[in-house]
Amino acid sequence: MHEPAWFRWARVIGLTLLGLFALAPVYVMLTSSLKPLPDVEGAFRWFPSHITVSPFVDMWSTIPLGRYLVNSIIVSTTASVASVVIALLAAYAVSRYRFRGRQVFSITVLSTQMFPGILFLLPLFVIFVNLSQVSGINLYGSRTGLIITYMTFTLPFAIWMLAAYLDTIPRDLDDAAKVDGSGPMGAFIRVVIPAAVPGIVAVLIYAFMTSWSEMLFASVLTNDSTRTLAVGAVLTPQESRSRDCRRLDGLWRFRFDPGGEGITERWWRGPLRGGREMAVPASYNDLVTDAAEREHVGDVWYQRDVWVPAAWAGQRIVLRCGAATHNAAVWAGEVQVAQHAGGYTPFEAEVTEHVCCGEPLRVTVRVGNELTMETIPPGVASRSASGRKKQRYFHDFFNYAGLHRSVWLYATPRSYVADISVGTAFDPGTGTGQVSYRIEAAGAGATSVRLRDAKGTVVAQGTGAGGDLTVPAALPWSPDDPHLYRLDVAHGDDQYQLPVGIRTVAVEGARLLLNGKPVMLRGFGMHEDTALRGKGHDDARMVRDFALLDWIGANSFRTSHYPYAEEVLDYADRHGLLVIDEAPAVGLHLSLGDMGDHGARTFGPGAIGTAAAAAHLAALGELIARDRNHPSVIAWSIANEPDTAEPAARDYFAPLVSAARELDATRPVCFANVATAPPGADVVTDLFDLICVNRYYGWYAESGDLSTAERELEAELRAWARRGQPILVTEFGADALPGLHSVPPVMWSEEYQAALIEMSVRVFRRIPEIIGEHVWSFADFSTAQAVHRPGGNHKGVFTRDRQPKAVAWLLRDLWRNDNQ
Ligand code: GCB
Numbered sequence: 155m156h157e158p159a160w161f162r163w164a165r166v167i168g169l170t171l172l173g174l175f176a177l178a179p180v181y182v183m184l185t186s187s188l189k190p191l192p193d194v195e196g197a198f199r200w201f202p203s204h205i206t207v208s209p210f211v212d213m214w215s216t217i218p219l220g221r222y223l224v225n226s227i228i229v230s231t232t233a234s235v236a237s238v239v240i241a242l243l244a245a246y247a248v249s250r251y252r253f254r255g256r257q258v259f260s261i262t263v264l265s266t267q268m269f270p271g272i273l274f275l276l277p278l279f280v281i282f283v284n285l286s287q288v289s290g291i292n293l294y295g296s297r298t299g300l301i302i303t304y305m306t307f308t309l310p311f312a313i314w315m316l317a318a319y320l321d322t323i324p325r326d327l328d329d330a331a332k333v334d335g336s337g338p339m340g341a342f343i344r345v346v347i348p349a350a351v352p353g354i355v356a357v358l359i360y361a362f363m364t365s366w367s368e369m370l371f372a373s374v375l376t377n378d379s380t381r382t383l384a385v386g387a388v389l390t391p392q393e394s395r396s397r398d399c400r401r402l403d404g405l406w407r408f409r410f411d412p413g414g415e416g417i418t419e420r421w422w423r424g425p426l427r428g429g430r431e432m433a434v435p436a437s438y439n440d441l442v443t444d445a446a447e448r449e450h451v452g453d454v455w456y457q458r459d460v461w462v463p464a465a466w467a468g469q470r471i472v473l474r475c476g477a478a479t480h481n482a483a484v485w486a487g488e489v490q491v492a493q494h495a496g497g498y499t500p501f502e503a504e505v506t507e508h509v510c511c512g513e514p515l516r517v518t519v520r521v522g523n524e525l526t527m528e529t530i531p532p533g534v535a536s537r538s539a540s541g542r543k544k545q546r547y548f549h550d551f552f553n554y555a556g557l558h559r560s561v562w563l564y565a566t567p568r569s570y571v572a573d574i575s576v577g578t579a580f581d582p583g584t585g586t587g588q589v590s591y592r593i594e595a596a597g598a599g600a601t602s603v604r605l606r607d608a609k610g611t612v613v614a615q616g617t618g619a620g621g622d623l624t625v626p627a628a629l630p631w632s633p634d635d636p637h638l639y640r641l642d643v644a645h646g647d648d649q650y651q652l653p654v655g656i657r658t659v660a661v662e663g664a665r666l667l668l669n670g671k672p673v674m675l676r677g678f679g680m681h682e683d684t685a686l687r688g689k690g691h692d693d694a695r696m697v698r699d700f701a702l703l704d705w706i707g708a709n710s711f712r713t714s715h716y717p718y719a720e721e722v723l724d725y726a727d728r729h730g731l732l733v734i735d736e737a738p739a740v741g742l743h744l745s746l747g748d749m750g751d752h753g754a755r756t757f758g759p760g761a762i763g764t765a766a767a768a769a770h771l772a773a774l775g776e777l778i779a780r781d782r783n784h785p786s787v788i789a790w791s792i793a794n795e796p797d798t799a800e801p802a803a804r805d806y807f808a809p810l811v812s813a814a815r816e817l818d819a820t821r822p823v824c825f826a827n828v829a830t831a832p833p834g835a836d837v838v839t840d841l842f843d844l845i846c847v848n849r850y851y852g853w854y855a856e857s858g859d860l861s862t863a864e865r866e867l868e869a870e871l872r873a874w875a876r877r878g879q880p881i882l883v884t885e886f887g888a889d890a891l892p893g894l895h896s897v898p899p900v901m902w903s904e905e906y907q908a909a910l911i912e913m914s915v916r917v918f919r920r921i922p923e924i925i926g927e928h929v930w931s932f933a934d935f936s937t938a939q940a941v942h943r944p945g946g947n948h949k950g951v952f953t954r955d956r957q958p959k960a961v962a963w964l965l966r967d968l969w970r971n972d973n974q
Contacts, residue, residue: 599646655785
């Protein structure tokens with residue numbers, strides 16, 4: 155038959171497109187990079203910046219990207235085989251038992267399938283994505299999405315194709331197969347399946363391609379920051395009889411990536427070009443001299459070589475990153491081993507298969523600092539008229555970025571202790587302590603624990619993965635005597651030693667009890683912030699900060715506004731500080747003050763929506779998983795100053811509070827309330843155990859008028875007190891430029907700062923429900939450049955280089971007297 159020319163062309167174009175489509179997975183495999191689409195602002199998003207693939211995460215969580223291909227083949231094959239089996243049975247029924255709607259079925263299938271993909275798939279995709287945004291249910295790029303697409307596309311088409319195929323097999327053959335007594339199923343197996351093999355193969359290929367394209371869509375459109383390929387890291391690396399560590403601090407090769415070329419050009423495949431070096435751990439921002447580099451928005455790359463000790467042969471080798479702010483991907487040699495979102499919690503990946511003991515290993519880390527409406531903390535990046543990428547955010551401290559904490563390479567035996575969680579109880583009446591423990595271990599071997607006192611004497615022991623240890627005449631942990639036991643955990647040949655403080659924390663009425671006794675918290679909201687190093691962890695700064703806390707008589711601090719380095723909590727355990735441990739959820743208030751937009755709504759689609767909520771939940775989960783064994787941590791703070799006057803805040807926070815309680819039922823849960831959500835306006839405080847309030851009467855409110863400020867502060871605190879819950883004032887204070895003096899006290903002078911703090915404390919002492927005062931802030935710190943921030947935020951009681959302002963002496967007198 156004569157084929158018209160247009161038909162030949164259509165066939166060539168069709169086949170070429172099909173070929174390209176089939177090659178798409180190869181493209182992904184070759185580049186091994188999952189690029190996000192750009193953000194498009196607005197409530198209705200034609201293309202979201204990513205599709206959250208959290209339901210896939212469990213499938214992928216343990217599989218490094220290098221094995222993406224194998225993984226997708228396994229998932230796609232399983233899905234296609236399943237759909238072919240279902241389709242074959244349905245097609246047999248359609249073909250052999252004619253039914254009335256057969257033609258309607260054919261027409262429906264053909265009309266949905268034969269539409270050019272772009273016309274049909276794209277609108278469907280946009281609809282799915284928007285429905286997901288609104289409903290919070292992940293319809294695309296999830297298992298649900300996969301099933302829906304199967305139902306709408308693959309299955310009907312496969313049934314239709316196979317039914318047409320089976321129609322060509324004479325029915326007499328079925329009857330012949332039934333002569334010896336077998337039923338329709340027998341005929342199906344003996345005749346239909348063997349005769350339909352070519353059709354089955356064709357449908358299998360079709361189903362496989364469809365399912366793979368599903369996976370591909372989900373992956374290619376996934377912002378890398380939403381997936382955590384590495385297993386979250388919990389146990390801090392340590393040396394023991396069975397473990398060895400290398401801390402990769404020092405100078406790394408370093409390169410800015412303003413054009414976002416690192417991924418496409420695969421910078422991990424060779425030494426980073428450009429000859430720059432960067433200190434680790436440190437923020438890079440204040441170590442450079444170029445303004446655009448200090449304010450860079452996007453990726454930077456770090457790289458170094460490390461010798462993997464020959465003695466580690468046969469061990470399990472792990473690469474761990476203490477904190478990469480705000481998102482990162484890690485390569486061991488050529489293989490991507492980890493990807494992580496969240497700037498203040500550790501992550502790690504086993505790299506045993508990707509290293510050679512006795513040989514050097516090239517470690518490359520891509521660190522991204524961009525904040526979006528789907529990250530925690532949130533932000534918005536845009537381009538200025540000059541073409542520069544700019545980052546806006548809704549919190550006060552400078553958006554420092556880089557490798558902020560140590561990167562480690564460490565080795566454990568193949569069977570190892572993977573995680574430990576302890577809970578403690580103390581009975582002040584009998585003096586008996588309880589330590590309950592749960593061990594997660596991998597590989598063969600027996601698990602056992604021994605609890606030793608400070609002298610090393612075993613006071614209790616147990617076997618197995620979980621249990622309770624009783625310690626008669628226990629020495630409880632407290633700020634006055636931060637007594638620590640040591641839990642020696644063994645699994646197989648592996649050993650891990652965990653410091654344990656036996657203590658209880660409880661909220662009873664309007665009191666906070668530690669070991670059954672009321673405590674008053676005195677201290678600060680702090681920041682990890684110093685000149686040059688920015689947010690990089692620094693033991694020297696830590697030692698000085700704790701020395702000053704001791705000097706001034708503080709017993710407590712809040713890790714405002716993110717989880718601090720693990721070293722800080724270890725130090726707090728040893729030195730008896732009471733810590734409110736905060737998730738990095740700051741700036742969830744899009745209409746606040748100078749940083750926000752007047753009248754902007756915070757929670758909901760187009761603003762802080764389901765993706766941000768998922769990121770928040772993940773950050774909270776990682777915080778609790780990392781810090782739940784620290785006796786110093788007495789409460790979880792879920793967020794700082796969210797807009798809790800907005801009704802939608804309740805639905806946003808309720809699941810987070812439940813998650814925190816589920817993850818750790820032993821500590822109170824709180825958040826720091828903002829001035830725009832006083833009693834009456836706030837819609838969430840009843841969900842929490844403590845009332846924490848940040849109040850700036852005399853500074854942002856009633857500026858310069860301390861007598862009115864005193865009345866208003868007292869009136870508001872008394873209104874909170876009527877709820878009968880304990881109140882912690884998590885922030886109060888005033889900026890003071892070091893060296894600016896004035897009589898009478900006026901704003902910005904050291905005297906005014908002292909007068910405001912003295913007035914506030916006077917009010918607190920009149921209200922019995924107040925269980926603590928945290929001055930904002932411990933030390934001056936760096937902020938984004940802004941007209942109201944002369945060289946940063948100066949609410950520090952200490953200067954940025956940790957010397958006292960006038961108010962420090964006042965607090966010292968006050969708090970040291972309290973302590974006596
Ligand atoms: C706040 C914030 C804190 C700011 C502070 C200020 O309420 O929680 O991050 O630094 O006010 O000084 O404005």
